[in-house]
Amino acid sequence: MSKLDRLDIKQLRIFQALIREQNASKAANQLGLTQQAVSEHLKKLRDVFNDRLFLRKTNGFVPTPFAEELSQGVDKLLDDFKALLSPTTFDPKTISGTFVIVATDYAQQVVLPALISKLRQQSPNLKLIVRDFEIDKLHQLMESGKVNLAIAFPDYIPDSYPIVKLFEEHHVCVASPNSPIAQTTPSLAEVASYPSIIASPSRPNFKGSIDDWFKQFGLKRNIVVSAPCFSIVPMYLETTDSIAFLPSRAINGLDLVELTLKHSPDKFDVIAAWHPRYNEDALQKWVISMLEVE
Numbered sequence: 001m002s003k004l005d006r007l008d009i010k011q012l013r014i015f016q017a018l019i020r021e022q023n024a025s026k027a028a029n030q031l032g033l034t035q036q037a038v039s040e041h042l043k044k045l046r047d048v049f050n051d052r053l054f055l056r057k058t059n060g061f062v063p064t065p066f067a068e069e070l071s072q073g074v075d076k077l078l079d080d081f082k083a084l085l086s087p088t089t090f091d092p093k094t095i096s097g098t099f100v101i102v103a104t105d106y107a108q109q110v111v112l113p114a115l116i117s118k119l120r121q122q123s124p125n126l127k128l129i130v131r132d133f134e135i136d137k138l139h140q141l142m143e144s145g146k147v148n149l150a151i152a153f154p155d156y157i158p159d160s161y162p163i164v165k166l167f168e169e170h171h172v173c174v175a176s177p178n179s180p181i182a183q184t185t186p187s188l189a190e191v192a193s194y195p196s197i198i199a200s201p202s203r204p205n206f207k208g209s210i211d212d213w214f215k216q217f218g219l220k221r222n223i224v225v226s227a228p229c230f231s232i233v234p235m236y237l238e239t240t241d242s243i244a245f246l247p248s249r250a251i252n253g254l255d256l257v258e259l260t261l262k263h264s265p266d267k268f269d270v271i272a273a274w275h276p277r278y279n280e281d282a283l284q285k286w287v288i289s290m291l292e293v294e
Helices: 009-021 024-033 036-051 065-085 107-108 111-124 138-143 188-193 211-215 230-239 282-289
Strands: 056-057 062-063 099-105 125-131 149-150 163-169 171-175 195-199 222-229 243-247 268-273
Touching: 009 024, 009 036, 009 062, 009 065, 024 062, 024 171, 062 065, 099 107, 099 111, 099 282, 107 230, 107 268, 111 125, 138 188, 149 282, 171 230, 195 230, 222 230, 230 243
Parallel strands: 099 125, 099 149, 195 222, 195 243
Antiparallel strands: 056 062, 149 268, 163 268, 171 243
16 A cells, blocks of 8 residues: 555644644644544554654643645645635636537537627637537537536427527528519418428438428428528528528518418527536536527
């Protein structure tokens, strides 16, 4: 057994009390121990350090030169232990390091601009990495600590992750103002028959997030283009005679016409999520508090 394995914090605290009081009885009272217990621990300390440490005198102990020298290191070590166990004050102005966010294309357009602005203003030394959302790798990335925060839709997030709802969103049917479709008030069956462009950021295919909604009416969409992100769909609409269902906040300020429908797709939540390992992390809590929740 090594000397380190034979030493514990209690013995160091007893040593510190003996240095300070130079009396076994006073040191014992101060620590809530019996004088016999103090003597037993002192015996172990003498064995570990191979030094008598304290010599008896008429009314107590006197430390050896080695003990006096050792006491400086013990004081520092115990202070370091206290600091380790004491809650630290989190100050965003002084925090540094890197914080990694994965976000859907939609969240990068709608959520992140405001969040990044706040983080840059209040924590100028914090570096941010924004990654595209990879649904198949999300758990692996977050469990390994390579990603701190995910901003997406509930269906993309593992059920075991803590989440905070940011706001509620809904899809709208849009077309280019130059398209003849923009001048119509179509039935849902006509909407399903129109050439449609979808955004499929998680997996490249011709399945959209509202296909199940169309199935409720016995309809199947005429999907002709699958795009990798929401942001590119409006550009495709400008050059084709097509429609698209896009989240309402993703089309703010764009030159698109919203078609009036008798029925509307179900609303959905936009959320932020993180791995449970970060539940008590001060930086994580602060970044989450900076998110705009409606």
